[in-house]
Amino acid sequence: DIQMTQSPSSLSASVGDRVTITCRASQGITTYLNWYQQKPGRAPKVLIYAASSLQSGVPSRFSGSGSGTEFTLTISSLQPEDCATYYCQQSYSTPRTFGQGTKVEIK
């Protein structure tokens, strides 16, 4: 199984800050990497698919990059509504696997 490791596990940043979350795969997955946002008590929603494609309806302050084993999710200007847990997920092979999550809080 492919292991996905996110860093950091949590972060606190101010409104307007640029935030970067890293996801590393235990083996190369080309660009088969997706990002989700989950708010407390809610189902996750996809933000980015195929490493860098922005899902329809997602604000343009979210962006994704990377290929192979290292990927990043960037929030260019953190907003209060971005307070959530973010997960990466590989779709290169089965079983699909998720990172452990990164909790983003507002200072």
Next chain:
Amino acid sequence: EVQLVESGGGVVRPGGSLRLSCAVSGFTFDDYALSWIRQAPGKGLEWVSGIKWNGGTTRYIDSVKGRFTISRDNATNSLYLQMTSLRGEDTAVYFCARGGNWFDPWGQGTPVTVSS
């Protein structure tokens, strides 16, 4: 509007069984693969199982193989997860989701608690 609505969760004793259902609307059901993903209390997301558009191919994580069965009924736009020999570690909120690569959208989830 695309909607997925899970049902069938509840409290069950270890060794027991449950059948989860996911009612789908708002898109052409048999154009898409579907998946079950779970989240244990306070924990992260874990993909459990997936099924191709025609039901011809199914996949599972190792920990549920032989105990869980995913199926779909393209006539009624429904997805199912038959769970048997349930264990404490199966306790989680179970989400159904459209897709087999990335998952979008998700249902609201149905909780399953395995406890004596």
